[in-house]
Structure formats: structure tokens, C-alpha cells
Amino acid sequence: MHRVYNFSAGPAVLPEEVLQEAAAEMLDYRGTGMSVMEMSHRSAAFEEIIQTAEADLRALMGIPDNYQVLFLQGGASQQFAAIPMNLMRHGVADYIVTGQWAKKAYQEAQKYGKAVKIASSEDETFSYIPDCSDLPIDEAADYVYICENNTIYGTKFHTLPNTKGKPLVADVSSCFLSEPMDVTKYAVIYGGVQKNIGPAGVVIAIIRDDMIPETPAVENTPTMLAWKTQADAHSLYNTPPCYGIYICGKVFQWIKKMGGLEAMQQRNIAKAKVLYDFLDESRLFKGTVRREDRSLMNVPFVTGDKALDAKFVKEAAAAGFVNLKGHRTVGGMRASIYNAMPIEGVEKLVEFMRKFEADNA
Numbered sequence: 489m490h491r492v493y494n495f496s497a498g499p500a501v502l503p504e505e506v507l508q509e510a511a512a513e514m515l516d517y518r519g520t521g522m523s524v525m526e527m528s529h530r531s532a533a534f535e536e537i538i539q540t541a542e543a544d545l546r547a548l549m550g551i552p553d554n555y556q557v558l559f560l561q562g563g564a565s566q567q568f569a570a571i572p573m574n575l576m577r578h579g580v581a582d583y584i585v586t587g588q589w590a591k592k593a594y595q596e597a598q599k600y601g602k603a604v605k606i607a608s609s610e611d612e613t614f615s616y617i618p619d620c621s622d623l624p625i626d627e628a629a630d631y632v633y634i635c636e637n638n639t640i641y642g643t644k645f646h647t648l649p650n651t652k653g654k655p656l657v658a659d660v661s662s663c664f665l666s667e668p669m670d671v672t673k674y675a676v677i678y679g680g681v682q683k684n685i686g687p688a689g690v691v692i693a694i695i696r697d698d699m700i701p702e703t704p705a706v707e708n709t710p711t712m713l714a715w716k717t718q719a720d721a722h723s724l725y726n727t728p729p730c731y732g733i734y735i736c737g738k739v740f741q742w743i744k745k746m747g748g749l750e751a752m753q754q755r756n757i758a759k760a761k762v763l764y765d766f767l768d769e770s771r772l773f774k775g776t777v778r779r780e781d782r783s784l785m786n787v788p789f790v791t792g793d794k795a796l797d798a799k800f801v802k803e804a805a806a807a808g809f810v811n812l813k814g815h816r817t818v819g820g821m822r823a824s825i826y827n828a829m830p831i832e833g834v835e836k837l838v839e840f841m842r843k844f845e846a847d848n849a
């Protein structure tokens with residue numbers, strides 16, 4: 489068997505232990521004589537899988553009882569529409585645009601009401617997080633929206649915006665479970681799991697009860713997109729992505745075993761430090777993000793020479809460090825170093841970069 493160091497931004501690396509466990513249970517899940525893929529979502533075995541997954545996630549994040557935890561489909565992108573459809577009761581929402589994903593959410597919301605861009609870092613290719621301490625929040629705004637970790641650009645909100653009392657909605661796709669977070673500061677937290685938690689096809693939404701309207705704000709919202717439908721049915725209104733939820737549950741258990749979110753954070757800080765310290769001293773490579781806004785999860789960097797970037801990506805892949813090519817809108821390289829990337833992966837990558845620098849600088 490041959491495994492690479494996979495620096496993909498998503499779908500991304502999963503803990504090897506989780507994959508091995510899933511492999512062992514593939515043909516016969518705990519005496520049921522079938523795979524989780526083959527089982528009814530109404531079966532006792534699956535009920536236990538989804539309930540345990542929810543309980544473990546609640547314990548890991550310290551999710552209070554007045555928040556619902558929903559396992560949904562359609563990717564994070566579908567929530568770009570579901571959020572305004574459920575919440576735009578007054579037809580206004582404020583968006584902080586710090587990257588492509590926030591921009592897409594902002595554009596989608598414009599279909600349903602007045603979405604206002606109250607801050608942006610597009611002027612400098614989204615390489616920083618704007619000052620959000622005193623923004624012109626609209627009196628009528630139904631919520632303030634952020635993308636907390638910008639997967640493509642490698643920035644992260646290390647301080648949450650001052651929403652002046654308005655509910656905060658956050659896309660945490662690429663920083664989900666990477667560190668502890670105070671759930672009570674948010675009205676809605678959501679993310680696709682394929683960055684840091686599980687296989688593509690599951691979105692987890694953590695929604696405060698008062699943000700789940702009896703009827704969605706937007707008329708003719710599809711039944712499936714009304715959060716109330718999903719909350720009332722405990723994510724089992726229709727057939728959920730059963731196998732994906734099962735793997736998410738295994739990742740929650742793995743994180744618990746690793747010591748929970750504080751331990752994840754320490755691990756992630758140590759890992760990112762290896763790479764950022766090298767970038768800060770390198771003669772060839774440099775990071776593209778303002779230092780104080782750097783993400784622990786996604787680390788973009790460049791040599792400043794496109795041909796050399798391409799050579800690096802190619803040689804790195806041949807050496808077993810794959811998916812290092814930067815996003816098509818940024819160029820250069822990006823190393824995504826999610827929870828499941830071991831520190832040895834980052835150390836070995838830096839060793840390889842050092843050698844490349846010696847040979848090419």
C-alpha cells in the first residue's frame with residue numbers, strides 16, 4: 489500500500505485510523521451483516537450512528553441545548569441560498585467579503601433581498617481580514633455574514649466582527665473542529681465537512697433555536713431548504729447522506745481520543761509554525777497573507793516566478809507531496825494542513841522545500 493502526503497484543500501486528508509476502521513466494518517457493520525451504505529436510515533443501527541455523532545459533536549464543541557445540530561446535503565454552497573431564505577425576514581443582510589466563498593454567498597443572497605457588502609479585502613486579493621470593529625451595520629439587517637476561514641486565500645478571522653447585536657452567521661467549512669470556539673457568539677455556524685471532518689456530501693449546520701423560523705422568511709422556499717423541516721425531523725426528513733455521517737462520527741471519536749479541540753488547536757499551531765517559520769526565513773518562498781490574519785489550516789505561498797512555482801508543484805508531487813497547486817484565482821502554491829495531516833507531513837514538506845530552495849535559488 490502506498491499513501492501520499494495529501495495537501496488538498498478539499499476533499500482532503502482523513503485520519504488513517506478512521507479509514508482503517510471503516511474498512512474493517514465495510515462488509516459487516518457490527519454484526520448487522522451489511523455495510524452502513526446498505527442499511528435503512530430508519531434502522532436501529534443507523535439511529536445509533538447519527539445520535540452518537542450528534543452527541544459527540546455537542547460534547548466536542550460545547551454546543552448548548554438551545555442550538556440544533558443538523559446534518560444536511562447540498563454542500564456549503566446550498567446554504568448560501570438557505571441562509572437568506574430562512575433568515576431575511578426584513579429583506580436585509582450584511583456581508584463581509586473576505587474571499588471567493590464569502591463573495592458567492594453574498595451574490596446568492598442578492599437574489600432574495602438586499603445583501604450589503606459592509607467590508608471587503610478584495611482590493612488586496614483577499615490577503616487580509618478587514619477591521620470589523622465598527623462597521624456600518626444596517627439597523628434592519630437580519631444577520632451579519634462571515635466566512636471565518638478563507639480556504640483559498642489562507643486568512644482567518646482571529647477576532648469576530650462587532651455585529652452590533654445582530655445575529656452572526658459563519659461559514660466554518662475549512663476551520664471546523666480545528667480549535668475550540670464559543671458557540672454562543674454565533675447564531676448559525678455551518679460548513680461542508682469535506683475539508684476537516686469527513687467525505688463530501690454532508691453539511692453540518694448548528695443553528696440557534698430562535699433562528700429557525702416556523703415558516704422561512706422567503707416565500708416558496710423549497711421544503712428541503714426550510715431549516716424547520718430538517719430540525720423537526722432530526723435530519724431524517726428524507727434519506728440523509730448516511731455513509732458520510734457515519735465517517736463524520738468516526739472523526740468526532742478520533743478527535744475525542746486525541747484530546748478534544750484544545751489538543752487539536754495545540755497540534756495545529758505547532759504544525760503551522762513549522763511551515764510559517766520556514767516561509768518567513770526562506771530566500772525563495774514567501775507567504776502571501778498578512779501575518780496577523782494567517783490561517784492555521786490553509787497556507788498559500790509563492791516563489792514569485794510562475795515557471796518555478798510549476799516546477800516546484802511537479803517535483804513535490806513526484807516526491808509524494810500532492811495537491812500543492814494554489815487555487816486557480818491565486819496561482820502559486822497552497823498547503824492545506826487540516827486536523828488529519830500529521831506534523832511529520834509538514835516537517836517533511838519543509839525539508840523538501842529547503843532542498844528545492846538550495847537547488848533553485
Ligand SMILES: *Cc1c(COP(=O)(O)O)cnc(C)c1O
Pocket residue numbers: 498562563564565566589635637638639659660661662680683
Ligand atoms: C469548500 C468551501 C465551500 C464550498 O463547499 P461545497 O460543499 O463544495 O459547496 C464553501 N465555503 C468554504 C469556506 C469552503 O472552504
